[in-house]
Amino acid sequence: MGEVEVVNASKSARRQRLFYQVASGSGLSFPSAFIVDEGQKLAKRAVLSMRRGPIRYRRNSTIVCEGDPADYIFMVVDGIVRRCKAFQNGARAIVAFHTPGELFGWTDEVNHALSAETATDALILFFKRSALFSVAAREQKVASFLLSSTMAELRRIQDHSLLINRSAKCRVASFLLDLSTRTDGTTAVDLPMSHQDIADHLGLSIETVSRTITELERACVIERASARTIVLTNRAALVRLLN
Amino acid sequence: MGEVEVVNASKSARRQRLFYQVASGSGLSFPSAFIVDEGQKLAKRAVLSMRRGPIRYRRNSTIVCEGDPADYIFMVVDGIVRRCKAFQNGARAIVAFHTPGELFGWTDEVNHALSAETATDALILFFKRSALFSVAAREQKVASFLLSSTMAELRRIQDHSLLINRSAKCRVASFLLDLSTRTDGTTAVDLPMSHQDIADHLGLSIETVSRTITELERACVIERASARTIVLTNRAALVRLLN
DNA sequence: CGGTATGTTGACAGTGATCAAGAAAGGTGG
DNA sequence: CCACCTTTCTTGATCACTGTCAACATACCG
Secondary structure: OOOOEEOOOOOOHHHHHHHHHHHHHOOOOOOHHHOOOOOOHHHHHHHHHOEEEEEEEOOOOEEEOOOOEOOEEEEEEEOOEEEEEEOOOOOEEEEEEEOOOOEEOOOOOOEOOOEEEEOOOEEEEEEEHHHHHHHHHHOHHHHHHHHHHHHHHHHHHHHHHHHHHOOHHHHHHHHHHHHHHHOOOOOEEEOOOOHHHHHHHHOOOHHHHHHHHHHHHHOOOOEEEEOOEEEOOOHHHHHHHHO | OOOOEEOOOOOOHHHHHHHHHHHHHOOOOOOHHHOOOOOOHHHHHHHHHOEEEEEEEOOOOEEEOOOOEOOEEEEEEEOOEEEEEEOOOOOEEEEEEEOOOOEEOOOOOOEOOOEEEEOOOEEEEEEEHHHHHHHHHHOHHHHHHHHHHHHHHHHHHHHHHHHHHOOHHHHHHHHHHHHHHHOOOOOEEEOOOOHHHHHHHHOOOHHHHHHHHHHHHHOOOOEEEEOOEEEOOOHHHHHHHHO
16 A cells, blocks of 8 residues: 555545555556566566556546647556546537556557546556557567557447437447446446536436436336446346447 | 459449549559568568458448458558448448548457448458468567557547537538548548438438538538539638537 | 439427526535 | 535426428439
């Protein structure tokens, strides 16, 4: 716990305590995703040497702003990260959420195109981009990890972009199913982020998100255990909504 | 011209003649994008050896269907390719258009997630995926080409997904500017694909696309030279619409 | 020249945004 | 532990944007 840098110290002792338990419980060791081949000790050491953090963030903190130099790329250790763009009229679009284990901010451009913010309290690992880039050029295993990581993100955002001509009901259903599979896959889905975040991700208003959830509940497709917990009562019906 | 395989023989002699001129004029040689370093003769030879085609397609031909085994990946030599998903109700979403020089269908999954179809007559180069994959694992240059290729696609689709909460006017403006920069960048933009394709790409109806273009024309932001050619009279105003 | 595919314009309807008010949850201080 | 306050979520009423249906115009091709 001593190696955790603290940013934006929390005022809630209870929450902080719980958070530290999670933080020290898992994820602080080097993520195994990088260690593709046990024989590649060199790659492992090289990548480890450029690790910084993890740094702890409170909810709604900004990790990087759009336009910031892309000196670092990041990995979620714990919590949820949102990557978004703000528009002049105050609107905001959330391109993607990132869950623990996911790399984000990886780019070949000089600056980040999107802001990265924490949607919940979060632990973030930093990597120097230039170092990672040059290691990737030498070490095949690192390069292929980056490639598969990028392709996973590509696949995810392709699915998301398919929502552009879909109804509110379909968007929400898609989101719930996605969230369910990305977490544990059980029928009870915890919504770690606010409805505002969900709305900005789905391109809807918070009112429509709320109304749609109510509508799905009335149709006995889902059930609200609490405002932030939804039970997927009838997953098949939810899948049918996707078409 | 002898090495061009012909698929779906065209019924239009005039169009076909014109098309062959284009085809033989450029792009039939191995794309230089792969030859990142002249010293990497091995990589070049390896990649060249798995090249197939180019194969010529007529407009609205299917290159691969969603769900097809991902045995090959492709590169556009000439023409426009659309990658899309069909929904049960007959609706269709076009995730991306691909212009000459672009790689598409590259995935680490067993099957293609999206169909690839030609939006215009097109010349397509094939590569055996397994071969390319294994060469990439050995040859750094090939891997980094694939990586940068994937990242370019990621950036592009991220921009596209930002349209999810934007108005019709903004979507069309974004499309026109994108198309302009992707082709020659001059003020006269040729629309190589149908309005239906544009509509399915932007998540709008063809009527709305048509109406929005008319509206932009009335606002003296653009001008219709013909149904398929649009002049960006006031590019600054167009950019302002993006916000 | 005629036929088909594609694009344009109008009238109307429906989905979702906006505005507004109230309810519930979570954090703060006594 | 409880009362208060702030934030978040829910629900209702209304309006605007975009989809749908229909008719017409234009371009393309044989």
